[in-house]
Amino acid sequence: MPRETRPDRDATKREYVETEDKVIDHDSWNYSLPKLPRASALSLGDIRGVLPFDGVRNPSARSNTSHKVFLTYRTPANDWKPKVGIAESAAEAATGLEAVMSREIYDVTFQPLTVHYRDEDNVRRSYTHDLKITFRNGYKRLIFVRNEESLEKPRTQRQINAIVAATPKHAANDMIVVNANDYTRQRRDNLMRMHHFVFQPDAEADEALWETALSVKSFYYMRDLFPHAPVSTPRAFAACYRLIARGALRANLDHVLWEHSRIEVAA
CATH class of the missing domain: 1.10.10 (Arc Repressor Mutant, subunit A)
Structure with a gap:
């Protein structure tokens, strides 16, 4: 007499798990932040009594590597009215706020202009400057903010040189490099x-x-x-x-x- 067959328990198991069903425990073993799919930049509506962001590029798209910061700040150039600033990193935001608090500064602009250059592989690229500050005497300065690990690479220095060469002379009197690691x-x-x-x-x-x-x-x-x-x-x-x-x-x-x-x- 044939024995009664029972369905294989493993046969009822799913061979895969849908992406939305995956649960990654980031507290016990995977300490890094979960990587999320890229999302489009946030678009702010009008804020009563606050001047809008006027940078040439909105850097607020979601990123797995940089910390985007929205802030309001005041400068003499805007009659001390609050204005929206968007920074691509916390160090970039801190650099801007430090400039805003200086009595020598007339204006601060986040994401002020984009330049086009060719890298060392002859590939055409674009770069948007992080900050532009204008002193009360009219002197204008562009600021390049980057972490120390990147700044130590010769390739980054060559990139900076190419950006400086591609920046119109009338855009600013000079450009300085800021080490983001200085802003703990x-x-x-x-x-x-x-x-x-x-x-x-x-x-x-x-x-x-x-x-x-x-x-x-x-x-x-x-x-x-x-x-x-x-x-x-x-x-x-x-x-x-x-x-x-x-x-x-x-x-x-x-x-x-x-x-x-x-x-x-x-x-």
Whole structure:
């Protein structure tokens, strides 16, 4: 008598898993960010009271390698009205904000112009400059932001030379290269907060804290100034940020900038 046959359990298993069904545990073994399919650039609508982004290229398309940053900033060129800026990396955004806070700067533009050049393999390529700053005396400067690993490659230097050669002379007086590694995560965070406080001015608190810093014979931490300043601690704290942004006080921006930070009067 033939035995009753049972269906093979493995035969009922799926031989593949649909992409949307895959679950990758990024907490226990795959520590890198999941790679997502490319998405088109974000298009911002009108924002009441805010000037629109006016760069020649919108760099906000989704990327697995760069951190896109949207921000608002103010410059004398726009009568201090807030304006949208879009940066292709956090270091690029921090470089722009640091320039915005300088009293010598008249205007800052993100993604200001695109140039076309031929690389060392004679392939025609395009490049959009990261930033353009205009000083109050009219001097214009383009800024090339790139991480240190890339800057150390001879190929990158040849690319920079080709970009400089392809950039029209009337576009800017010069171009400088900024090492993105100089903008550590903590430095970027500090610059973001400095930018916030700079555009929340309090001249009375700034003057009071500056006079306190000059009159107190010795202080080591930021908090050492607070008992001597004739303003509330929150106002004194914000004033410290503004004075550091102005260059009147000095602190290590690669460390957390708070009341326990070591600060000193700049020479």
